[in-house]
Amino acid sequence: MAQTIERSSGTEVETSPVRVRKLGHVVFRVRDVDRSIKFYTEILNFRVSDINEGGQVFMNTCGDHHTIAFAQAAAGDAAEQPSRDQLGLSHFAMQVGSVDELFEIRAFLHRKGIQTREGRKGPGSNIEVSFDDPDGYHVELYCNMDQIGAENRTRPAEQWRRTDTLEEARANPVPANW
Numbered sequence: 001m002a003q004t005i006e007r008s009s010g011t012e013v014e015t016s017p018v019r020v021r022k023l024g025h026v027v028f029r030v031r032d033v034d035r036s037i038k039f040y041t042e043i044l045n046f047r048v049s050d051i052n053e054g055g056q057v058f059m060n061t062c063g064d065h066h067t068i069a070f071a072q073a074a075a076g077d078a079a080e081q082p083s084r085d086q087l088g089l090s091h092f093a094m095q096v097g098s099v100d101e102l103f104e105i106r107a108f109l110h111r112k113g114i115q116t117r118e119g120r121k122g123p124g125s126n127i128e129v130s131f132d133d134p135d136g137y138h139v140e141l142y143c144n145m146d147q148i149g150a151e152n153r154t155r156p157a158e159q160w161r162r163t164d165t166l167e168e169a170r171a172n173p174v175p176a177n178w
Contacts, residue, residue, distance in 0.1 A: 024067075025069060027069040027070070028070055028071070041059075055071070057070045061094075081137075091137075091139065094139070095141075095143060096142065096143050097143060102128070116129050116131045117129075118164070118165055120161055122160045125155055125159070125174045126145040127170075128140050128142040155174065155178045161174050
């Protein structure tokens with residue numbers, strides 16, 4: 001149910017009735033659909049759900065029909081990611097069960113020759129292992145994200161405890177109560 005709130009300026013703004021429950025799916029334009037299917041099935045354990053009449057591939061991993069989909073980029077091999085200072089996707093993140101899983105995932109990725117970044121980066125205090133897929137899309141696998149209560153209170157910045165490694169993140173946990 002939408003409601004109306006009053007701003008300090010005295011104008012009223014209607015509150016949106018939208019209540020997002022989770023991120024649904026991400027669709028990527030890729031240089032080589034088959035290469036992307038191989039990476040996402042072999043590295044991230046996705047499964048192909050369907051392929052539509054236009055060749056778009058839908059993949060699943062956690063119950064929904066699709067979490068990720070791939071469409072061929074019009075420019076094919078000539079397609080490039082925008083530079084970091086341009087508009088575009090920064091990254092997408094997927095939750096895993098524990099820090100122990102992240103250690104196992106990091107070792108697996110390194111065995112596959114995939115360079116990773118890791119640690120605890122700040123707001124949310126989640127611990128991550130991140131890497132780029134074959135087209136340069138940045139993927140984050142994370143655990144232990146802070147949960148926000150009804151009063152929308154967040155962890156104070158001095159408790160973020162940024163780290164550059166999984167080992168540091170495990171050895172320096174954030175306070176449980178904040």
